[in-house]
Amino acid sequence: MTDMILxxxxxxxxxxxxxxxxxxxxxxxRYSWSSQSSQFLESRVLFWGSVPWHYAILIILMAHFLAFLxxxxxxxxxxxxLRLYLLEVTGLALGISTLIAVxxxxxxxxxxxxxxxxxxxxxxxxxxxxxxxxxTGVYIAFTLRWGSVWYLHxxxxxxxxxxxxxxxxxxxxxxxxxxxxxAFNAFLILALFPFSRLVHVVSVxxxxxxxxxxxxxxxxxxxxx
Amino acid sequence: xNIRAQVSSVFHLDKCxxxxxxxxxCKNLWTDRKGAxxxxxxxxxxxxxxxxxxxxxxxxxxxxxxxxxxEQLQLRIGGRWGTLGKIxxxxxxxxxxxxxxxxxxxxxxxxxxxxxNDQPTARPVSMVSGKPMKIEAGxxxxxxxxxxxxxxxxxxxxxxLSAEEQQQLFAxxxxxxxxxxxxxxHCLNAGCVASxxxxxxxxxxxxxxxxxxQDKCRGWRMCVSACPYKKTYYGWSTGKSEKCILCYPRxxxxxxxxxxxxxxxxIRYLGVLLxxxxxxxxxxxxxxxxxxxxxxxxxxDPFDPQVIEDAKKSGVADQVIESAQRSPxxxxxxxxxxxxxxxxxxxxxxxxxxxxxxxxxxSMNNQGKQKLADDFFSTLExxxxxxxYLASLFAGGNEEEVKAVxxxxxxxxxxxxxxxxxxxxxxxxxxxxxxxxxDTEAVDAIYxxxxxxxxxxxxxxxxxxxxxxxxxxxDPEQHKQEMGFGSRRxxxxxx
Ligand code: HEM
Ligand code: SF4
Ligand code: SF4
Numbered sequence: 001m002t003d004m005i006l007x008x009x010x011x012x013x014x015x016x017x018x019x020x021x022x023x024x025x026x027x028x029x030r031y032s033w034s035s036q037s038s039q040f041l042e043s044r045v046l047f048w049g050s051v052p053w054h055y056a057i058l059i060i061l062m063a064h065f066l067a068f069l070x071x072x073x074x075x076x077x078x079x080x081x082l083r084l085y086l087l088e089v090t091g092l093a094l095g096i097s098t099l100i101a102v103x104x105x106x107x108x109x110x111x112x113x114x115x116x117x118x119x120x121x122x123x124x125x126x127x128x129x130x131x132x133x134x135x136t137g138v139y140i141a142f143t144l145r146w147g148s149v150w151y152l153h154x155x156x157x158x159x160x161x162x163x164x165x166x167x168x169x170x171x172x173x174x175x176x177x178x179x180x181x182x183a184f185n186a187f188l189i190l191a192l193f194p195f196s197r198l199v200h201v202v203s204v205x206x207x208x209x210x211x212x213x214x215x216x217x218x219x220x221x222x223x224x225x
Numbered sequence: 226x227n228i229r230a231q232v233s234s235v236f237h238l239d240k241c242x243x244x245x246x247x248x249x250x251c252k253n254l255w256t257d258r259k260g261a262x263x264x265x266x267x268x269x270x271x272x273x274x275x276x277x278x279x280x281x282x283x284x285x286x287x288x289x290x291x292x293x294x295x296e297q298l299q300l301r302i303g304g305r306w307g308t309l310g311k312i313x314x315x316x317x318x319x320x321x322x323x324x325x326x327x328x329x330x331x332x333x334x335x336x337x338x339x340x341x342n343d344q345p346t347a348r349p350v351s352m353v354s355g356k357p358m359k360i361e362a363g364x365x366x367x368x369x370x371x372x373x374x375x376x377x378x379x380x381x382x383x384x385x386l387s388a389e390e391q392q393q394l395f396a397x398x399x400x401x402x403x404x405x406x407x408x409x410x411h412c413l414n415a416g417c418v419a420s421x422x423x424x425x426x427x428x429x430x431x432x433x434x435x436x437x438x439q440d441k442c443r444g445w446r447m448c449v450s451a452c453p454y455k456k457t458y459y460g461w462s463t464g465k466s467e468k469c470i471l472c473y474p475r476x477x478x479x480x481x482x483x484x485x486x487x488x489x490x491x492i493r494y495l496g497v498l499l500x501x502x503x504x505x506x507x508x509x510x511x512x513x514x515x516x517x518x519x520x521x522x523x524x525x526d527p528f529d530p531q532v533i534e535d536a537k538k539s540g541v542a543d544q545v546i547e548s549a550q551r552s553p554x555x556x557x558x559x560x561x562x563x564x565x566x567x568x569x570x571x572x573x574x575x576x577x578x579x580x581x582x583x584x585x586x587x588s589m590n591n592q593g594k595q596k597l598a599d600d601f602f603s604t605l606e607x608x609x610x611x612x613x614y615l616a617s618l619f620a621g622g623n624e625e626e627v628k629a630v631x632x633x634x635x636x637x638x639x640x641x642x643x644x645x646x647x648x649x650x651x652x653x654x655x656x657x658x659x660x661x662x663x664d665t666e667a668v669d670a671i672y673x674x675x676x677x678x679x680x681x682x683x684x685x686x687x688x689x690x691x692x693x694x695x696x697x698x699x700d701p702e703q704h705k706q707e708m709g710f711g712s713r714r715x716x717x718x719x720x
Contacts, residue, residue, distance in 0.1 A: 034464035205422035
């Protein structure tokens with residue numbers, strides 16, 4: 001029953017919040033949509049926190065998505081022992097980077113008077129949730145080896161069952177508590193998303209690569225000719 | 226031809242008395258808010274000096290503006306991929322320490338302190354953290370501190386000078402300074418616009434004012450680096466960048482921007498320039514020394530029938546063309562060639578021009594007394610402020626550009642001296658005018674525009690769209706700190 005609530009019901013609540021509140025915030029209070037950069041107040045520690053954090057977490061997230069979206073392709077990748085080994089080692093290294101990075105980000109928010117003055121409760125919730133997420137992730141990678149394989153038989157079918165609106169929580173039932181915590185906390189982060197600075201993640205400014213350098217906006221229709 | 230109109234300005238540095246009224250007018254109107262205390266959209270620096278933020282002109286450090294990469298222009302912070310790659314941490318972003326930590330005082334302690342033997346004091350506290358702090362810098366920390374070994378000697382323009390020139394500058398009895406007020410230049414080839422990953426910064430087509438859309442800004446803080454003049458400021462509380470808006474709401478109501486209106490020295494001129502937007506890139510590609518001249522060339526003559534016709538074709542309204550014909554900026558920059566852009570070598574094509582200051586250049590020390598030099602033209606070479614220093618400020622290092630301006634300013638002085646005191650013979654005046662390449666009519670016009678103008682001649686605001694006025698009956702006091710961004714909600718962090 002608990003499993004059903006945590007892994008069959010809560011994910012929908014989290015995603016509904018993310019989409020519902022996210023859309024509300026985007027259209028009603030777009031002014032608030034920001035990365036809330038704090039580099040202006042403290043730059044040096046941020047470098048050692050933010051840069052490894054972002055590069056590592058983006059790659060790790062990508063791996064989680066790929067194994068969910070194209071499990072057959074992923075199965076081919078982890079099919080050879082050498083590739084599997086490389087993948088696990090890389091994943092572990094990236095995981096440890098995120099752990100150190102998020103720890104630095106947390107210490108920075110405690111230790112620097114200026115940064116802590118601009119830190120809100122939600123900022124704390126986000127950082128603590130992320131810390132829990134990467135800590136459990138690294139722990140799992142250490143103690144429950146070959147996750148890139150067993151993910152395919154547990155998380156992937158569970159996520160697909162959620163996607164098909166037919167939650168099958170038994171895929172997770174037999175897994176150790178730490179894995180369950182990791183899975184639950186992932187959706188908790190999604191639920192936090194619309195209420196926090198995490199909204200910056202969906203504003204990745206890729207259009208910058210193709211737009212003209214100069215932007216000119218006309219208030220009235222420009223009458224030419 | 227793609228003719229556009231640009232609201233541009235001229236600051237006449239000989240007239241600036243360094244009173245900072247402009248800065249205060251702006252502060253009271255726009256930046257008297259949490260997170261914006263340190264933003265001085267208008268600031269007045271002492272030159273030589275390190276400026277605000279400290280050493281902002283040093284682009285090795287701050288990476289502002291553009292550089293030529295072969296046949297192309299590239300932002301100094303990097304190409305498009307490079308800029309996005311640095312989004313998680315911007316290595317050339319100035320921090321609060323390059324500006325100053327805003328502070329206030331615990332005034333309450335003055336009245337609430339218990340009775341005792343000592344005078345109660347109001348301790349300084351940080352406006353960021355609220356904690357007691359030691360004030361080590363402020364918005365105008367090196368005001369009037371010319372000759373200082375800490376400030377003036379570290380002016381990026383001074384550092385570049387030869388040892389001899391530096392000595393000339395700092396010889397104690399020669400110590401020299403002038404004030405340089407700065408606002409956003411509303412550039413034609415703006416670095417801030419080009420750097421914004423979200424595309425939140427834009428130039429208004431009708432009048433060329435550069436604005437940051439507060440709804441589109443995501444706090445990627447690239448513009449802070451890319452503006453070589455450091456005129457975009459990151460709002461540390463709101464997570465949004467902000468900049469000078471050239472008081473567009475005032476201009477839309479037909480009023481002068483606040484800093485212009487309040488200027489005590491009446492140094493500020495404002496008016497429309499017409500220019501050909503198709504030329505922006507080719508002008509920005511010129512060599513350093515040719516940039517000032519190239520920037521003059523992009524400005525079109527609003528009386529030329531061909532220009533008028535092309536402007537109409539490009540959609541410039543008739544009243545705007547008419548306004549451009551009355552523009553004092555056109556006169557100073559193009560007709561008289563008296564005003565130069567600040568640091569054209571940053572290649573953003575700034576649209577604020579400066580008449581370089583004559584007095585500190587010309588006045589000489591004569592047995593302990595300051596007096597104007599006798600032999601005007603030859604003294605340019607031995608001016609108290611090295612020509613190279615001025616050229617590196619206003620002409621990309623091209624001394625000829627600044628000298629040409631000085632010859633004109635001197636010719637005007639000689640003519641006025643001759644007319645009022647009468648101790649300079651007429652042929653001297655003619656000679657000065659010939660050297661300066663000005664006719665006597667122009668000299669007279671310059672004199673009048675410089676000294677005898679009324680506000681309507683100094684500030685010619687083009688007709689603009691009027692914003693909806695605050696409805697009658699609303700209490701402005703209640704809505705203080707909210708206006709200026711089209712925000713329907715106060716600019717505060719809410720999520
Ligand atoms: C490509 C996508 C992303 C971009 C462009 C991006 C960009 C940024 C930027 C500019 C900041 C502000 C850094 C500063 O203080 O100057 C930031 C902070 C942050 N980002 Fe991201 N980010 C991305 C993805 C993510 C992801 C996927 C996560 C986590 C799941 C994340 C979590 C965070 C957190 C927690 C902070 C706050 C760090 C702190 O100040 O303590 N970001 N991000
Ligand atoms: S001076 Fe103004 S318009 Fe020019 S780059 Fe800086 S902020 Fe942008
Ligand atoms: S108000 Fe005018 S005279 Fe006073 S400092 Fe500003 S620009 Fe100079």
